[in-house]
Amino acid sequence: MANASGYFRTSLGEDLVLLDTRTQKYSCAIFCALLLFAPFVAKPLFIDIANQVFLTAIGALALMLVTGFAGQISLGHAGLLAAGAFTAGILFKEFAAPIWVTLPASACIGAVLGLIFGLPSLRLRGLYLAVSTLGLHFIVVYVGGEYETRRGFSTGIALDPPSIGGWSLSDGRAWYFVLLAFAAGATLFSINLLRSKTGRAWRALRSNETVAEALGVHVAGHKLLAFVISSTMTSMAGCLFAYYRSFVSVEAFSLFLSIQYVAMVIIGGLGSILGALLGTVFVVLLPYIVEWVTAILPLTASISGLIFAINHTVFGVVMVLFLLFEPRGLVGIWQRLQNYFLLWPFRQTPLPGSR
Amino acid sequence: MDAPETLLSVEKIEVTYHRVVTAVQGVSMTVKRGQIVALLGNNGAGKTTTLRAISGFVGMDDARVSEGSITYKGQRTENRQPHEVTRLGVVLVPERSKVFENLSVAENILAAVPGKKGKSQAAVAYEYFPQLVRLREREAGYLSGGERQMLAIASALVCAPELLLVDELSLGLAPRVVADLIERLQLIRGELGLTIVLVEQNATVALELADYGYVMENGRIVLDGTADRLRSHDDIREFYLGHVQGERRNYRDVKQYRRSRRWYG
Amino acid sequence: MQLAVNIVVLAAIYALISCGYVLIYRVSRVLNLAHGELMLVGAYLLYSTASLLGGSPVTAVAMAAVLGLLVGVLVYVLLMRRMTGEMVLAAVLCTIALGVMLRGATVLIWSAQVRHPMEALGWSNPSLVLIGDARISLISAILIGATAVVYAALFGFLGFTRWGIRMRAAGQNPLLASQRGIQLHGVYALAWGLSTFTAGLAGMLISLDSGLDGTMTMIGLKAFPAALVGGLDSLAGALIGSAIIAIAEVLLIQFVNPLLSDVVPFFVLLVVLVIRPWGLFGSKEELDRV
Numbered sequence: 001m002a003n004a005s006g007y008f009r010t011s012l013g014e015d016l017v018l019l020d021t022r023t024q025k026y027s028c029a030i031f032c033a034l035l036l037f038a039p040f041v042a043k044p045l046f047i048d049i050a051n052q053v054f055l056t057a058i059g060a061l062a063l064m065l066v067t068g069f070a071g072q073i074s075l076g077h078a079g080l081l082a083a084g085a086f087t088a089g090i091l092f093k094e095f096a097a098p099i100w101v102t103l104p105a106s107a108c109i110g111a112v113l114g115l116i117f118g119l120p121s122l123r124l125r126g127l128y129l130a131v132s133t134l135g136l137h138f139i140v141v142y143v144g145g146e147y148e149t150r151r152g153f154s155t156g157i158a159l160d161p162p163s164i165g166g167w168s169l170s171d172g173r174a175w176y177f178v179l180l181a182f183a184a185g186a187t188l189f190s191i192n193l194l195r196s197k198t199g200r201a202w203r204a205l206r207s208n209e210t211v212a213e214a215l216g217v218h219v220a221g222h223k224l225l226a227f228v229i230s231s232t233m234t235s236m237a238g239c240l241f242a243y244y245r246s247f248v249s250v251e252a253f254s255l256f257l258s259i260q261y262v263a264m265v266i267i268g269g270l271g272s273i274l275g276a277l278l279g280t281v282f283v284v285l286l287p288y289i290v291e292w293v294t295a296i297l298p299l300t301a302s303i304s305g306l307i308f309a310i311n312h313t314v315f316g317v318v319m320v321l322f323l324l325f326e327p328r329g330l331v332g333i334w335q336r337l338q339n340y341f342l343l344w345p346f347r348q349t350p351l352p353g354s355r
Numbered sequence: 356m357d358a359p360e361t362l363l364s365v366e367k368i369e370v371t372y373h374r375v376v377t378a379v380q381g382v383s384m385t386v387k388r389g390q391i392v393a394l395l396g397n398n399g400a401g402k403t404t405t406l407r408a409i410s411g412f413v414g415m416d417d418a419r420v421s422e423g424s425i426t427y428k429g430q431r432t433e434n435r436q437p438h439e440v441t442r443l444g445v446v447l448v449p450e451r452s453k454v455f456e457n458l459s460v461a462e463n464i465l466a467a468v469p470g471k472k473g474k475s476q477a478a479v480a481y482e483y484f485p486q487l488v489r490l491r492e493r494e495a496g497y498l499s500g501g502e503r504q505m506l507a508i509a510s511a512l513v514c515a516p517e518l519l520l521v522d523e524l525s526l527g528l529a530p531r532v533v534a535d536l537i538e539r540l541q542l543i544r545g546e547l548g549l550t551i552v553l554v555e556q557n558a559t560v561a562l563e564l565a566d567y568g569y570v571m572e573n574g575r576i577v578l579d580g581t582a583d584r585l586r587s588h589d590d591i592r593e594f595y596l597g598h599v600q601g602e603r604r605n606y607r608d609v610k611q612y613r614r615s616r617r618w619y620g
Numbered sequence: 621m622q623l624a625v626n627i628v629v630l631a632a633i634y635a636l637i638s639c640g641y642v643l644i645y646r647v648s649r650v651l652n653l654a655h656g657e658l659m660l661v662g663a664y665l666l667y668s669t670a671s672l673l674g675g676s677p678v679t680a681v682a683m684a685a686v687l688g689l690l691v692g693v694l695v696y697v698l699l700m701r702r703m704t705g706e707m708v709l710a711a712v713l714c715t716i717a718l719g720v721m722l723r724g725a726t727v728l729i730w731s732a733q734v735r736h737p738m739e740a741l742g743w744s745n746p747s748l749v750l751i752g753d754a755r756i757s758l759i760s761a762i763l764i765g766a767t768a769v770v771y772a773a774l775f776g777f778l779g780f781t782r783w784g785i786r787m788r789a790a791g792q793n794p795l796l797a798s799q800r801g802i803q804l805h806g807v808y809a810l811a812w813g814l815s816t817f818t819a820g821l822a823g824m825l826i827s828l829d830s831g832l833d834g835t836m837t838m839i840g841l842k843a844f845p846a847a848l849v850g851g852l853d854s855l856a857g858a859l860i861g862s863a864i865i866a867i868a869e870v871l872l873i874q875f876v877n878p879l880l881s882d883v884v885p886f887f888v889l890l891v892v893l894v895i896r897p898w899g900l901f902g903s904k905e906e907l908d909r910v
Binding site for chain 1: 651699702703708709710712713714716717718719720721722723724725727728731732841844845848877879880882883886887889890893894897
Binding site: 410411413414415416436437438441442446447449452453454455456457458462463465466467468469470510511513514 | 704782785786788789792793794795796797798799800801802803804
């Protein structure tokens with residue numbers, strides 16, 4: 001971990017450890033304790049928000065892996081979530097499959113889709129993955145819509161809560177712990193993936209593909225791997241989403257949802273796991289904050305009908321502001337804060353000629 | 356007779372790429388009106404960077420002049436956009452992408468924004484490079500090396516330069532073609548009163564043409580003087596012009612090592 | 621026969637929209653994913669000018685068109701200009717954000733109700749009869765004409781006028797263009813202005829024909845594959861790409877499944893991406909783009 005005061009690891013063992021200083025270990029322990037005790041004291045609304053954050057975080061981490069590290073922008077995230085959700089829904093309706101079948105099935109579907117839609121990106125650079133994933137989104141949504149109309153579930157597919165050995169998962173608090181486990185697992189997986197050979201390969205190919213290839217990194221393979229891993233994770237998140245809401249319908253997976261995920265990655269800060277998490281919290285909370293603000297301000301009732309539009313506008317404005325003024329996102333702000341306190345009473349002035 | 360005025364004055368500039376790589380440090384140059392000044396040095400010495408610093412960087416280069424100043428006719432021009440510098444009269448003929456590959460020769464010449472002085476744009480270009488007239492409809496990407504260089508200089512002339520910066524005139528060209536180009540360049544200079552800064556790896560060609568020269572190594576200027584003085588300088592003769600005194604004995608006589616020892620030791 | 625008419629009309633719509641994508645991409649290598657939303661803004665501007673100047677519909681249309689151009693220039697000057705030094709990725713993300721912002725803003729300003737600029741202008745849109753019993757609405761016919769005029773004008777401008785050549789030059793080699801005195805910001809602003817002008821024109825005509833509400837952005841998005849199939853930096857390609865996609869879409873809707881309408885363009889896109897990624901007429905991307 002690089003910070004303003006320096007980098008002090010001297011052995012491989014030290015290097016591999018996730019938390020090294022005592023401060024880090026204590027703050028992590030306190031944070032975990034807070035997370036574990038929160039649901040017993042918080043209101044159901046906050047538990048629901050927390051659940052949403054955990055669920056969304058998995059998808060955001062997946063997108064961060066592809067966009068922030070492997071440098072490929074994906075606009076089809078909603079399509080991948082839909083794929084996972086519909087897999088769960090279809091398997092449940094047709095075969096009454098339990099969760100321990102649907103979850104892996106979603107993962108497989110995700111991987112296959114990742115393979116199919118990642119393939120065009122091998123021959124092309126930059127924008128073309130964005131474009132082909134856009135295609136993915138529409139095609140998946142179409143297939144889902146077709147299934148709905150053909151099978152007569154025009155309002156959507158309702159799912160039973162998942163049950164494991166007779167105990168069914170329907171309580172918000174129970175979901176909290178399950179989703180927390182999944183989110184934590186996804187985070188750890190991502191962190192370790194990035195510290196592995198694959199992660200280093202991605203960092204290389206993001207900086208300069210030609211040089212990476214010359215150094216022996218199999219660029220095409222790693223790009224595809226990034227996309228496949230990411231889509232598998234996202235698909236699983238979609239499956240969990242279906243169970244959490246007990247409902248799957250095509251309308252929930254709009255292009256705006258894809259854009260929201262992209263925003264999480266940008267606002268959080270490209271190239272950082274912490275960024276994905278911070279971005280998720282920010283984007284999930286934003287509509288609630290907007291709602292709260294419009295409720296407080298003495299505006300007429302007609303405004304409340306426009307809440308969707310207000311959300312859109314505020315969202316777009318926030319994204320633009322971050323892109324223009326804080327390209328390193330929330331993580332950039334966090335690092336600047338950290339540096340300020342670590343270096344105090346000194347201050348870091350950028351070198352002349354640097355921005 | 357008045358001493359010719361100083362047209363361009365580069366003072367202790369430092370050029371930084373990507374905010375971390377310093378390509379050029381402490382470089383100072385003076386160019387007087389009517390002179391031909393040569394900038395010599397090997398690959399990576401910083402000659403092209405210096406020229407580009409004078410001409411201006413665009414955002415995509417992620418480069419800037421982080422220290423020092425560049426003054427042209429009394430105005431500070433460092434860190435300005437290339438088109439502003441061009442409109443002041445300082446025009447660059449680049450080393451690599453010097454023409455618009457997918458446009459025809461005629462379109463290349465039309466694309467250049469003409470400078471303030473009198474003559475109509477295309478006329479200037481075709482007057483000094485009549486060979487381009489019959490090549491008007493050909494796509495620039497299909498021109499030969501010599502023709503491409505002619506087009507590059509021609510389109511630069513359209514911008515009515517007072518100071519012409521030429522980067523690697525002879526790169527990749529046969530000696531006969533280079534000789535033709537030099538003759539043409541001297542003619543243009545005489546008729547239009549141009550001042551020229553020439554970056555060249557081929558020191559023989561450069562010192563033949565130039566009045567004054569600067570030698571760069573590793574981003575700094577290590578030697579400067581009139582062309583005569585440089586031509587007779589022992590080190591230049593050995594390292595750049597290829598004349599060796601005595602026999603070569605062992606690896607210690609290798610260029611790089613001896614030069615480093617002599618110039619930095 | 622009606623099918624053929626439908627194809628031509630749809631192709632004209634896609635062509636008129638996709639030339640905007642091509643213009644901006646060709647000149648500044650940026651993919652403007654807010655194009656659909658800019659279409660929407662253009663159409664809403666017509667609705668506003670029509671409501672304000674009910675008495676003189678022609679002025680309303682002209683004013684809306686000019687405003688469309690100004691909006692494009694403003695978008696460049698206020699927003700996209702700061703992205704010109706950055707990675708293309710950042711610029712594209714910026715256009716996405718812009719699109720989201722515009723989507724919300726249009727609802728806030730003009731509400732989500734379906735609007736009918738046609739009524740506001742006081743014009744009518746009769747159905748004309750062509751060969752056989754094929755019918756085409758007046759506005760659709762005008763749209764086909766407008767597309768033809770716009771393309772002819774753009775070909776002429778880019779191919780033969782000095783500033784058109786300079787725009788192409790700036791698109792090919794921005795550094796050299798700048799070194800030859802071409803002011804890049806001006807050229808980019810012009811490209812954005814022209815692109816938004818055509819988007820506004822398309823939006824206006826579509827809204828005159830079938831009413832105005834937020835779903836128009838979907839058509840904008842569907843036209844994007846048309847631009848890509850033809851090659852994102854080729855106007856001729858956009859025409860041909862639009863034709864191909866229109867043919868595919870109309871035929872598949874008619875003979876297979878009407879719901880396919882949204883999917884077909886992207887399906888064609890994927891097929892083309894796999895076979896010939898830089899489109900039918902595009903120039904191969906250089907190796908270190910993005």
